[in-house]
Amino acid sequence: MPELPEVETVRRGLEQKLNNFIIKKVEICRDSTVAFPTNKKDFIEGLHNSLLYKWDRRGKYLIAELKKFENENIKFPLKKFSENNGFLVVHLRMTGYFKFINNSILPCKHTRIRFFDKKNNELRYIDVRSFGQMWWIREGLSPNKIIKGLGSLGPEPFSKDFDTEYLKKVISKRTKSIKAILLDQTIVAGIGNIYADESLYSAGISPFREARTINKNELIKLKESIVTVLKKSIGSGGTTFSDFRDLEGENGNFGLQTNVYRRTGKECRKCGNLIERQKITGRSTHWCPKCQK
Numbered sequence: 263m264p265e266l267p268e269v270e271t272v273r274r275g276l277e278q279k280l281n282n283f284i285i286k287k288v289e290i291c292r293d294s295t296v297a298f299p300t301n302k303k304d305f306i307e308g309l310h311n312s313l314l315y316k317w318d319r320r321g322k323y324l325i326a327e328l329k330k331f332e333n334e335n336i337k338f339p340l341k342k343f344s345e346n347n348g349f350l351v352v353h354l355r356m357t358g359y360f361k362f363i364n365n366s367i368l369p370c371k372h373t374r375i376r377f378f379d380k381k382n383n384e385l386r387y388i389d390v391r392s393f394g395q396m397w398w399i400r401e402g403l404s405p406n407k408i409i410k411g412l413g414s415l416g417p418e419p420f421s422k423d424f425d426t427e428y429l430k431k432v433i434s435k436r437t438k439s440i441k442a443i444l445l446d447q448t449i450v451a452g453i454g455n456i457y458a459d460e461s462l463y464s465a466g467i468s469p470f471r472e473a474r475t476i477n478k479n480e481l482i483k484l485k486e487s488i489v490t491v492l493k494k495s496i497g498s499g500g501t502t503f504s505d506f507r508d509l510e511g512e513n514g515n516f517g518l519q520t521n522v523y524r525r526t527g528k529e530c531r532k533c534g535n536l537i538e539r540q541k542i543t544g545r546s547t548h549w550c551p552k553c554q555k
């Protein structure tokens with residue numbers, strides 16, 4: 263599943279590629295991809311003539327700010343047509359990705375939604391396992407209220423709200439493992455299996471530790487590790503794992519090299535001991551028993 267660095271890589275790609283993309287046509291190839299509004303016609307009509315003005319990210323959600331562009335005769339710059347048209351929100355889940363297409367290639371059978379501009383450039387959403395979702399939240403409605411998962415997200419790892427004090431407060435009474443805590447999107451947004459394992463390795467903390475037993479110095483290290491690991495991965499365009507693809511359809515074999523994730527049975531890069539794997543709350547967890555206590 264794409265995690266924060268991969269979603270951030272997609273966000274940057276969308277912002278670069280979709281310069282002044284105004285939606286002239288929407289084609290829904292699979293109804294269940296549209297989560298809101300419930301009437302698909304409202305989704306199609308609502309997005310018509312919308313400029314994808316700005317792309318933000320919150321946790322693993324992509325959020326496009328929309329501007330209504332009714333009058334063809336209005337010329338750029340963008341500020342000339344400043345009427346807001348709500349938000350297009352996207353969650354890629356397991357296998358969703360976007361592809362920008364400017365030479366009308368026929369859609370594959372996993373194509374779920376197609377957006378076209380007036381030059382017939384296409385922003386195509388493809389999703390093999392079809393867990394990904396999209397919402398059009400019209401102006402005046404709150405995305406946080408309509409999308410529960412979005413409204414309940416904890417702080418962004420790079421925000422100043424995510425500090426040692428905060429971590430200490432939220433874990434002080436938790437008997438769950440620290441791995442399960444890091445995967446909980448209501449505690450911190452955007453971390454999934456890969457970056458939870460990598461951050462814990464980098465901080466030297468065992469994923470099995472009861473969260474409340476982690477002391478202040480370890481928390482300082484953990485917080486720093488999370489930020490460093492995520493930033494490093496964003497810098498290299500995401501990891502080589504998962505079915506993540508960027509806008510060119512590449513799944514990035516140039517991505518971040520992991521230290522423990524999917525390295526079961528291989529030598530630890532620090533101590534030479536073998537990396538182990540075990541499930542925690544249903545998720546494969548990779549760690550070095552010698553380096554992580």
Ligand SMILES: [Zn+2]
Binds near residue numbers: 534554
């Ligand atoms: Zn080790």
